Amino acid sequence: MSPTAEDRRIRSLRAPKPAVDPYRAHGSLVEDERRPDGTVERALTVFLAGAECPFTCSFCDLWRWTTNGPTPAGALPAQLAAVLRSLDESPPRPGRIKLYNASNFFDPRAVPLVDRPRIAELVASFAGVTVESHASTVVGPATLEFARRLGGRLEVAVGLETVHPTAAARLNKRLELNAFARAAQHLIDNGIDLRVFVLLGPPHVPADESVEWTVRTVEHAVQCGAGVVSIIPVRGGNGEMERLAQLGAFTPPTLAQLEKALDRCLALSGTVVTADLWDVALLPGCAACRERRVARLRRLNESGIAEPPVGCIECGAS
Numbered sequence: 001m002s003p004t005a006e007d008r009r010i011r012s013l014r015a016p017k018p019a020v021d022p023y024r025a026h027g028s029l030v031e032d033e034r035r036p037d038g039t040v041e042r043a044l045t046v047f048l049a050g051a052e053c054p055f056t057c058s059f060c061d062l063w064r065w066t067t068n069g070p071t072p073a074g075a076l077p078a079q080l081a082a083v084l085r086s087l088d089e090s091p092p093r094p095g096r097i098k099l100y101n102a103s104n105f106f107d108p109r110a111v112p113l114v115d116r117p118r119i120a121e122l123v124a125s126f127a128g129v130t131v132e133s134h135a136s137t138v139v140g141p142a143t144l145e146f147a148r149r150l151g152g153r154l155e156v157a158v159g160l161e162t163v164h165p166t167a168a169a170r171l172n173k174r175l176e177l178n179a180f181a182r183a184a185q186h187l188i189d190n191g192i193d194l195r196v197f198v199l200l201g202p203p204h205v206p207a208d209e210s211v212e213w214t215v216r217t218v219e220h221a222v223q224c225g226a227g228v229v230s231i232i233p234v235r236g237g238n239g240e241m242e243r244l245a246q247l248g249a250f251t252p253p254t255l256a257q258l259e260k261a262l263d264r265c266l267a268l269s270g271t272v273v274t275a276d277l278w279d280v281a282l283l284p285g286c287a288a289c290r291e292r293r294v295a296r297l298r299r300l301n302e303s304g305i306a307e308p309p310v311g312c313i314e315c316g317a318s
């Protein structure tokens with residue numbers, strides 16, 4: 001896929017990319033996650049280093065964690081083996097592994113075909129394996145082939161981002177809703193689980209409609225069969241988001257909006273909806289009640305059970 005003029009324009013606003021070693025994972029973390037059947041699963045996320053995603057979405061900053069050229073053959077198995085070795089030193093082993101490569105797992109430039117059997121072997125002992133990939137890369141035999149090779153069950157995480165028609169068309173993601181639905185159906189028809197990423201506060205969605213569009217997008221993901229949906233607040237910092245903010249087309253989402261969106265989505269049964277809290281410290285919010293609000297969000301993520309809102313005399317929230 002050759003870069004378009006829009007891709008080049010967005011990339012030209014970026015700060016220089018840090019050097020990335022394709023033989024060393026960026027890191028890993030272990031968290032407890034609720035699953036659609038009500039169980040809580042220990043999940044290991046491995047942040048793999050590899051080729052940059054060709055899509056150049058306007059809001060994306062994952063390119064910082066990628067290399068310029070294709071991922072060298074053998075690099076991902078080496079990264080993964082090193083992380084798994086370190087994990088063996090602190091049992092018990094989690095039930096799920098998430099292989100997040102800041103790009104598309106089913107793009108052969110990002111995950112060389114020749115490495116996939118070895119990757120499947122390395123993760124054979126996990127009951128669940130999650131990979132991330134753009135919807136347009138998941139329909140086809142390569143996904144099924146990888147799923148067949150696993151010891152456990154495959155889950156593919158796909159960015160739906162927003163169903164707001166203007167915003168979706170201007171994200172530069174090149175994803176039509178019917179292409180998303182086709183990808184979701186392909187996964188479900190083949191016994192592969194669907195996890196969906198939904199944005200809070202994408203550019204071109206008015207700030208006062210932000211929560212509403214996030215909830216609508218989550219509802220759409222649920223209708224398409226998502227077992228897990230993660231609400232991700234959009235962050236600035238990639239150059240393009242700052243340009244859009246200056247034009248009045250992007251307002252950074254707030255902690256209060258994230259709470260409102262999650263509160264509304266907890267009512268959707270059968271699907272686990274969580275708030276992504278990896279960068280929660282960056283969200284604008286009241287200093288006096290922030291900690292209590294974040295703690296409440298963590299509890300909601302873990303339990304899925306609604307709680308009264310946090311009250312605060314400083315910001316007047318109730």
Ligand code: SF4
Pocket residue numbers: 053054055056057060061062102103104134159173
């Ligand atoms: S498809 Fe995903 S990784 Fe690629 S640019 Fe868009 S958000 Fe970033």
Ligand SMILES: [Zn+2]
Pocket residue numbers: 286287288289290312313314315316317
């Ligand atoms: Zn407050």
